[in-house]
Amino acid sequence: MHFKRSDFKIIKNYIAEIGDDDVSYVLSTFTITYIRVEKEHGSEIVTNQLHFNHCFLFFTMLKFCSIFSKSKSKNLFLLRSRTKSTSRSQSSPAAYTFSRRIFPYSKHSSLLARVSISRVPPSRSFATDSEARDSIEYDVVVVGAGPAGLSAAIRLKQLCHQKGADLSVCVVEKGAEVGAHIISGNVFEPRALDELLPQWKQEEAPINTPVSSDKFWFLTKNRAISLPSPFHNKGNYVISLSQLVRWLGAKAEELGVEIYPGFAASEILYDANNKVIGIGTNDMGIAKDGSKKENFQRGVEVKGRITLLAEGCRGSLSEKIIGRYNLREKGGAEHQTYALGIKEVWEIDERKHQPGAVLHTLGWPLDHKTYGGSFLYHMKDNQISIGFVVALNYQNPFMNPYEEFQKFKHHPAIRQYLEGGTVIQYGARTLNEGGFQSIPYPVFPGGAIIGCSAGFLNVPKIKGTHTAMKSGMLAAEVTFGVLNEGLDMDMYWKALRNSWIWDELYKARNYRPAFEYGLIPGLALSGLEHYLLRGKHPFTLKHGKADHEATNAAQLHSPIQYPKADGVLSFDVPTSLHRSNTNHEHDQPPHLRLRDPKIPETVNLPVYAAPESRYCPARVYEYVADEHNQLKLQINAQNCLHCKACDIKDPKQNIEWTVPEGGGGPGYSVM
Amino acid sequence: MKIMVAIKRVIDYAVKIRVKPDKSGVVTQNVKMSMNPFCEIALEEALRIRESGLASEVVAVTMGPSQCLDTLRTGLAMGADRGIHVDSTSALHPLHVAKILRNLVQIEKPSLIILGKQAIDDDCNQTGQMVAGLLNWPQGTFASKVSPSSNHPGFKNQAFAPTMWWGFPKDKSNMSQIGKKEYTHGTMKSLIGVVLDKEKEEVTVDREVDDGIETVQLKLPAVITTDLRLNQPRYATLPNIMKAKSKPIKKFTPQELNVEIKSDLEIVEVTEPPKRKAGVMVSSVDELIEKLKNEAKVI
Numbered sequence: 001m002h003f004k005r006s007d008f009k010i011i012k013n014y015i016a017e018i019g020d021d022d023v024s025y026v027l028s029t030f031t032i033t034y035i036r037v038e039k040e041h042g043s044e045i046v047t048n049q050l051h052f053n054h055c056f057l058f059f060t061m062l063k064f065c066s067i068f069s070k071s072k073s074k075n076l077f078l079l080r081s082r083t084k085s086t087s088r089s090q091s092s093p094a095a096y097t098f099s100r101r102i103f104p105y106s107k108h109s110s111l112l113a114r115v116s117i118s119r120v121p122p123s124r125s126f127a128t129d130s131e132a133r134d135s136i137e138y139d140v141v142v143v144g145a146g147p148a149g150l151s152a153a154i155r156l157k158q159l160c161h162q163k164g165a166d167l168s169v170c171v172v173e174k175g176a177e178v179g180a181h182i183i184s185g186n187v188f189e190p191r192a193l194d195e196l197l198p199q200w201k202q203e204e205a206p207i208n209t210p211v212s213s214d215k216f217w218f219l220t221k222n223r224a225i226s227l228p229s230p231f232h233n234k235g236n237y238v239i240s241l242s243q244l245v246r247w248l249g250a251k252a253e254e255l256g257v258e259i260y261p262g263f264a265a266s267e268i269l270y271d272a273n274n275k276v277i278g279i280g281t282n283d284m285g286i287a288k289d290g291s292k293k294e295n296f297q298r299g300v301e302v303k304g305r306i307t308l309l310a311e312g313c314r315g316s317l318s319e320k321i322i323g324r325y326n327l328r329e330k331g332g333a334e335h336q337t338y339a340l341g342i343k344e345v346w347e348i349d350e351r352k353h354q355p356g357a358v359l360h361t362l363g364w365p366l367d368h369k370t371y372g373g374s375f376l377y378h379m380k381d382n383q384i385s386i387g388f389v390v391a392l393n394y395q396n397p398f399m400n401p402y403e404e405f406q407k408f409k410h411h412p413a414i415r416q417y418l419e420g421g422t423v424i425q426y427g428a429r430t431l432n433e434g435g436f437q438s439i440p441y442p443v444f445p446g447g448a449i450i451g452c453s454a455g456f457l458n459v460p461k462i463k464g465t466h467t468a469m470k471s472g473m474l475a476a477e478v479t480f481g482v483l484n485e486g487l488d489m490d491m492y493w494k495a496l497r498n499s500w501i502w503d504e505l506y507k508a509r510n511y512r513p514a515f516e517y518g519l520i521p522g523l524a525l526s527g528l529e530h531y532l533l534r535g536k537h538p539f540t541l542k543h544g545k546a547d548h549e550a551t552n553a554a555q556l557h558s559p560i561q562y563p564k565a566d567g568v569l570s571f572d573v574p575t576s577l578h579r580s581n582t583n584h585e586h587d588q589p590p591h592l593r594l595r596d597p598k599i600p601e602t603v604n605l606p607v608y609a610a611p612e613s614r615y616c617p618a619r620v621y622e623y624v625a626d627e628h629n630q631l632k633l634q635i636n637a638q639n640c641l642h643c644k645a646c647d648i649k650d651p652k653q654n655i656e657w658t659v660p661e662g663g664g665g666p667g668y669s670v671m
Numbered sequence: 672m673k674i675m676v677a678i679k680r681v682i683d684y685a686v687k688i689r690v691k692p693d694k695s696g697v698v699t700q701n702v703k704m705s706m707n708p709f710c711e712i713a714l715e716e717a718l719r720i721r722e723s724g725l726a727s728e729v730v731a732v733t734m735g736p737s738q739c740l741d742t743l744r745t746g747l748a749m750g751a752d753r754g755i756h757v758d759s760t761s762a763l764h765p766l767h768v769a770k771i772l773r774n775l776v777q778i779e780k781p782s783l784i785i786l787g788k789q790a791i792d793d794d795c796n797q798t799g800q801m802v803a804g805l806l807n808w809p810q811g812t813f814a815s816k817v818s819p820s821s822n823h824p825g826f827k828n829q830a831f832a833p834t835m836w837w838g839f840p841k842d843k844s845n846m847s848q849i850g851k852k853e854y855t856h857g858t859m860k861s862l863i864g865v866v867l868d869k870e871k872e873e874v875t876v877d878r879e880v881d882d883g884i885e886t887v888q889l890k891l892p893a894v895i896t897t898d899l900r901l902n903q904p905r906y907a908t909l910p911n912i913m914k915a916k917s918k919p920i921k922k923f924t925p926q927e928l929n930v931e932i933k934s935d936l937e938i939v940e941v942t943e944p945p946k947r948k949a950g951v952m953v954s955s956v957d958e959l960i961e962k963l964k965n966e967a968k969v970i
Contacts, residue, residue, distance in 0.1 A: 134908070134909075134910050136909060136910065136913070176683075176703065176705075177703060180703065243701065258913075260909055260912060262907075263909055281909065284906045285906060293903065294902070294903040295903045295904065295905045295906055297905065297906040297908055300908065300909045300910065302909070347692075424689065578687055579687055581683075581685050581686045581687055581703065582685070583684075583685035667683065667685060667686060667703050669701040669702060669703065670701055
């Protein structure tokens with residue numbers, strides 16, 4: 001184990017990244033020279049032990065100077081602090097290699113392991129091919145054909161028609177068709193749609209089941225205690241968001257928006273000034289080992305003067321942008337917190353079906369420390385949406401949100417609806433729970449982030465569609481100004497703050513953080529908020545730990561025994577997965593990347609008892625015994641529902657969700 | 672030389688099929704539809720023949736309601752030159768499709784018709800054969816390019832039977848080199864799939880049959896239906912999808928083509944297959960015999 005010439009560059013890069021202070025620079029250059037001298041005078045005889053001593057000395061010196069320096073290098077060994085968003089994309093691959101090589105055996109390797117270092121996977125993130133890509137240019141490129149993206153596209157075209165301008169708008173969507181990846185409860189507040197397309201009723205939008213009743217139950221194992229409903233759902237509708245988005249897609253195409261489903265935006269394109277100029281789609285037809293298949297097709301560059309990212313919660317490109325431009329700090333935001341929602345659509349006995357009935361529950365089967373609950377909405381055609389949402393800052397690594405959902409369905413008050421019915425579809429997706437405190441600065445050079453990728457979900461209302469749509473519309477209005485009148489995209493931030501989104505989210509800001517203190521305090525504060533304070537208090541509660549840090553070590557908890565699926569009310573994961581119509585081209589590199597391939601077996605399994613094998617609603621992660629009877633992680637990427645729970649909840653943030661070949665993923669139609 | 676490819680819009684293969692509550696059919700509302708996989712392979716083969724210079728034009732034909740235009744556009748995006756849409760909202764059975772194709776052939780006059788071997792919704796496997804019969808054209812069905820090293824059951828029995836080699840063209844020089852790397856005469860090494868010989872107006876097709884691979888040589892004009900392992904269909908790229916919007920699509924109706932859609936078949940009922948019952952563990956041979964006698968009634 002010797003220092004090679006290339007190591008010096010690595011060290012220099014590493015120093016450059018962590019410390020921009022003069023003192024640390026001088027000290028580090030000194031250290032480098034010291035080491036270089038060592039090498040030139042026969043490093044062959046330098047042993048591992050000597051190396052260790054040198055490195056230790058080197059790092060101690062750096063640490064000392066960072067303590068005394070006033071620069072950001074204070075965070076030398078904890079580059080990812082709790083409140084900052086992860087700076088994954090910024091750390092260089094070089095730094096990773098350096099730390100891994102220097103400290104394989106020392107006890108300080110765990111210290112360094114906490115340094116956020118991303119090994120950018122070589123195959124698809126860079127344009128490794130020398131083959132040039134086709135480039136198509138538009139005025140506006142929208143990534144994601146969801147409520148936010150389509151609202152933005154529709155609004156842009158409306159403004160063009162109104163003001164006689166002509167802007168080309170392109171929407172790229174990773175699902176096989178518009179609406180295939182859309183899943184939501186959904187009790188829809190038509191506030192934004194009324195502004196966007198006031199004639200929606202005449203134009204036969206699939207919104208035809210008004211809310212008829214609103215119940216709220218606290219469940220214990222055998223009973224359901226009715227509580228006063230905190231929701232005001234009068235005037236709202238029970239819908240299938242997938243159907244609504246398909247309708248929005250048709251409306252957008254009528255207006256001249258070009259929508260391309262089946263194309264996954266996998267990388268952001270930058271120009272020489274670090275400005276975003278568009279996105280690049282995935283190369284298609286790459287085999288599992290990385291070689292090109294017979295039908296290999298290079299991705300294309302879709303360039304836009306403005307790029308709007310509307311990827312939904314924890315969008316892969318949005319997270320990269322937030323990291324790169326430090327948008328969380330810029331907006332004074334805390335980290336985002338999430339919940340995992342698992343949903344089924346059932347067709348039930350028509351005698352039990354009450355169109356428009358809305359039910360929410362709290363309590364059983366979750367304990368006092370875990371925030372979550374269920375929903376049961378009656379749609380039309382004897383169909384109901386039933387789902388379970390669990391906040392991802394749960395502490396018990398043995399918790400299995402999917403199994404909690406299956407358990408929940410057996411509650412006597414719930415099973416009465418389901419008996420005699422059949423499941424039509426299944427799906428899962430994470431959602432934002434950070435609310436007001438976690439909204440990042442949504443504008444970056446060359447574009448903006450809209451919808452759940454920024455995070456406008458109103459947690460106490462459990463509605464995010466209307467705010468997502470409104471944010472898309474506001475972004476469209478500002479974009480139109482930018483492209484036609486030379487305005488600044490920063491106006492979007494201003495527009496958000498002046499809109500009813502801000503108002504609404506500000507009023508709702510303390511409901512969720514109150515639950516950090518437990519279920520009862522949370523409920524108490526919710527009651528207080530709802531009836532008395534209504535958001536008019538001077539304080540803003542902060543979030544607790546980030547979701548991935550909240551998981552306790554497995555030794556502090558005991559495994560939970562979940563009942564076996566009975567095949568009538570509850571089901572096993574493969575059966576449910578089949579109902580999600582999920583499919584990926586199997587012969588492609590797995591889109592779930594491990595930053596460090598050793599962490600699953602060295603950290604996740606021994607310390608946390610492999611939580612990813614439990615929270616993933618698609619059973620992508622399994623630990624299988626290999627020939628030596630050692631448990632190894634097996635990634636069944638083909639099952640992936642694109643929910644992003646692993647990207648959020650992995651304790652060491654080792655799993656990176658990247659976008660697979662376009663057209664793969666779930667096939668939701670009534671979700 | 673013109674090639675006509677017939678494509679069908681079917682329920683996507685990854686979708687979980689549900690039977691309608693009234694048992695009249697399968698739920699097709701709000702369900703993802705896409706091009707039949709075998710038709711994709713047929714279109715890919717036609718495109719490859721055109722790209723090797725042996726054909727001038729590939730025409731894609733689809734029949735059904737107006738939503739079929741989406742599938743046709745996908746076909747145009749893959750590379751077909753023109754599209755034909757036969758608009759019909761009634762159910763089209765293979766014989767109707769075959770008759771419509773025959774009448775279209777009289778208008779378009781292609782030298783080769785390539786179809787998928789069957790559609791994944793009805794699994795009929797009849798249309799290609801019926802078209803060939805109605806037109807009185809030779810047919811090469813189940814065109815495939817299976818390599819001998821695969822686990823195809825036929826290869827184990829039929830290793831070197833001389834009957835497999837009839838019809839192999841003797842003269843290599845006029846052969847087109849479509850989709851294969853090496854052509855070794857008279858050995859099992861590489862199979863050629865579909866090979867066109869323009870001068871001799873012949874097409875040689877490797878057919879994947881139950882016994883192994885049968886090679887037939889057909890005089891053009893001919894009908895070919897494609898099987899799964901013939902080729903890997905290409906992805907439609909974004910620029911091609913944009914170009915496809917401007918490619919011409921001609922519309923016909925069955926009445927214009929003098930075909931009457933009158934069916935002699937009536938679908939009475941569609942039900943799900945019976946649910947598999949769990950297996951029962953028996954503790955002794957006597958119990959097994961007793962169960963076979965009394966419960967299953969097979970002995």
